[in-house]
Structure formats: structure tokens, C-alpha cells
Amino acid sequence: MIFSYSLPKQIWFPIVAMQFLIIHSVLSLNITNEYLTHKCFLNQGKYNSGSGYEDILNILFGRVRTDDYDITGFRYTSKETSPLDSASVMLQCRGDSYGSKCNTCADIAVTGFLKRCPKNKGGIIWYDQCFLYVTAFDDSLRLKTNYKNIFSMYNPKNVRGDGKLFAKKTMDFFSELTLKVKKSAKYNPVILYAAGEKKIGKNTLYAMVQCVELTLDCKTCLAWSITKIFMNSDIKQGGRVFGMNCEIRYELYPFLRS
Known part of the structure; x- marks a missing residue:
């Protein structure tokens, strides 16, 4: 059974006007998530398809993509299966981009990194609302400023x-x-x-x-x-x-x- 319901014009117009104002206010903020730049760490080398390193990266990227960025918008994760197969991944979202917005940027960043640094063991990619850092080393210690x-x-x-x-x-x-x-x-x-x-x-x-x-x-x-x-x-x-x-x-x- 299908029901049809129409709003009276005097109610419909204010709702449309309100929706326009909401859309306009969001657009006026000029909030984007554009790609900014990236850097592949050539000195860390490349990995082969099906290698242990690729398996580790897939696990870490999966964690980054599905994490709960409720407040902090930050995730650091690492994994080691052998001295030769270890990696660390860090994601930082902009302070106003947390929760699902951070998850969206994390997904875009992982996809962008795999595209722009194919098979590279390490690198960084920046977007308007987040950046992703990947390295073949364990950087669990606090980071000194890298100029x-x-x-x-x-x-x-x-x-x-x-x-x-x-x-x-x-x-x-x-x-x-x-x-x-x-x-x-x-x-x-x-x-x-x-x-x-x-x-x-x-x-x-x-x-x-x-x-x-x-x-x-x-x-x-x-x-x-x-x-x-x-x-x-x-x-x-x-x-x-x-x-x-x-x-x-x-x-x-x-x-x-x-």
C-alpha cells in the first residue's frame, strides 16, 4: 500500500527556505577535503605484492579506516611480525573533523597513499582535513619536529x-x-x-x-x-x-x- 502526503504551501515554503539557508551556510564555510601534497619515502624501499609487509599494511590501514574518532581525531598503530616486517601508521585529523568526518578523510587518505606511493614502504600524504603518515620503522616514541x-x-x-x-x-x-x-x-x-x-x-x-x-x-x-x-x-x-x-x-x- 502506498501513501501520499503533501504539505500545505504555507508550510512547504518555510521548510524549503530553511533547507536553502542550511545548505548556503555550509557552502559559505568553504569546507573542503582537497588533496594538498604527498611525499614518498624512497629511502625506505618498496615491498612486493603478497609479501609480509603488504599484509601488515593492510591490517594497519584497516584499523585506521574503522577506528572510532569520536573526539581526538587521532590514531597511531603499529605491527611487527619479524625484524624485517614491521610498520607504523599514524593519522591525524583537523581539530574540527572528528567522528565520521575523520573516518571519511582516513579512507580517502589511505586510498590516496596507495595510489600516489604504490608499493612504497613509507610516506606521507596531506589532505585539507587530515594527513596520513606511514613508515617501515616503529615510531612509537614521541616525534621531534621534522623540518x-x-x-x-x-x-x-x-x-x-x-x-x-x-x-x-x-x-x-x-x-x-x-x-x-x-x-x-x-x-x-x-x-x-x-x-x-x-x-x-x-x-x-x-x-x-x-x-x-x-x-x-x-x-x-x-x-x-x-x-x-x-x-x-x-x-x-x-x-x-x-x-x-x-x-x-x-x-x-x-x-x-x-
């Missing part, structure tokens, strides 16, 4: 008006967010993330800072990244510095979930 694997990207548009003043105020805001990360780490050493917004003249600045859970020197990594983001003479309307240990980003539009 060789840090990248930067910028908005193509320059800031209008006094660029130096904008850069100074943005750096000051990054420092405020870094203090929030340090403060929250005393109570919860897992979530090393802070974000916010601030008025700078006629513009609203949106920014975030985040460290990976295993990072030993979060404050140092963030301070280095904050300095690096404004090393160019042209001050851009947005930019980010990201790597294995920490990430910072700023824009003149909202790009994070509340």
Missing part, C-alpha cells in the same frame, strides 16, 4: 592596505591561539588544537593552530611555523604551514566547522 617535511601554501590574493600591520596582528593572534593549546594540554594532552576569529580593521580573520598528539615540542613547532608563514614580502589574504608535527592556517573567510 624537512614542512610545506606552505598561500591564498593568491594580497592583503589590501597595510600588509605589515596585518601580518603583525595575525602573528599576535596565532600566539594567542598557541597559548590556548598549551593551556588545554595540561588537562587533555590529546587535543592540541585551538581556533578562533578576530576583527582586523574591516576584515574578520579566521585562524587555527594544531599539533599532532605525539609531538614533543608543540610550542616550538608552532612558533617556527608562525614565523615562516610571513617570510615573503607579499602578505597574502590566507596561508598555511603544515607538516608531520603541527599546522597553522589563516584566512579572511570561515573554513572550519564551529
Whole structure:
């Protein structure tokens, strides 16, 4: 038996209008999960199809894909079957991408890594909302900042008006967010993330800072990244510095979930 039901027009229009507003508000955040970059660790070599190393990776990738990223958005897992067959995999999602959103990014990252670093034993791949780190070594100890694997990207548009003043105020805001990360780490050493917004003249600045859970020197990594983001003479309307240990980003539009 099939039932048919129609809403009165005076009810239907507000619902459609509400749905439009919800869709528009999500789109206006410009939330994406675009591929950013990757690096295959050529010095760690390659594995053969059907090898013990491939079996280990499949197990670890399965764990990463199916984990429960309820709050932290982080997973580190390793496995060893022999001295020659051991691997570690680490996934870190952006602070606003937890739960099912982190699972989605984890699945995309694993697929992307297998495509861009085929048969490589180690490497890293970054997306807008997460990054995946794979290595043939056991990195269960806390990670020192790896300055060789840090990248930067910028908005193509320059800031209008006094660029130096904008850069100074943005750096000051990054420092405020870094203090929030340090403060929250005393109570919860897992979530090393802070974000916010601030008025700078006629513009609203949106920014975030985040460290990976295993990072030993979060404050140092963030301070280095904050300095690096404004090393160019042209001050851009947005930019980010990201790597294995920490990430910072700023824009003149909202790009994070509340």
C-alpha cells in the first residue's frame, strides 16, 4: 500500500527556505577535503605484492579506516611480525573533523597513499582535513619536529592596505591561539588544537593552530611555523604551514566547522 502526503504551501515554503539557508551556510564555510601534497619515502624501499609487509599494511590501514574518532581525531598503530616486517601508521585529523568526518578523510587518505606511493614502504600524504603518515620503522616514541617535511601554501590574493600591520596582528593572534593549546594540554594532552576569529580593521580573520598528539615540542613547532608563514614580502589574504608535527592556517573567510 502506498501513501501520499503533501504539505500545505504555507508550510512547504518555510521548510524549503530553511533547507536553502542550511545548505548556503555550509557552502559559505568553504569546507573542503582537497588533496594538498604527498611525499614518498624512497629511502625506505618498496615491498612486493603478497609479501609480509603488504599484509601488515593492510591490517594497519584497516584499523585506521574503522577506528572510532569520536573526539581526538587521532590514531597511531603499529605491527611487527619479524625484524624485517614491521610498520607504523599514524593519522591525524583537523581539530574540527572528528567522528565520521575523520573516518571519511582516513579512507580517502589511505586510498590516496596507495595510489600516489604504490608499493612504497613509507610516506606521507596531506589532505585539507587530515594527513596520513606511514613508515617501515616503529615510531612509537614521541616525534621531534621534522623540518624537512614542512610545506606552505598561500591564498593568491594580497592583503589590501597595510600588509605589515596585518601580518603583525595575525602573528599576535596565532600566539594567542598557541597559548590556548598549551593551556588545554595540561588537562587533555590529546587535543592540541585551538581556533578562533578576530576583527582586523574591516576584515574578520579566521585562524587555527594544531599539533599532532605525539609531538614533543608543540610550542616550538608552532612558533617556527608562525614565523615562516610571513617570510615573503607579499602578505597574502590566507596561508598555511603544515607538516608531520603541527599546522597553522589563516584566512579572511570561515573554513572550519564551529
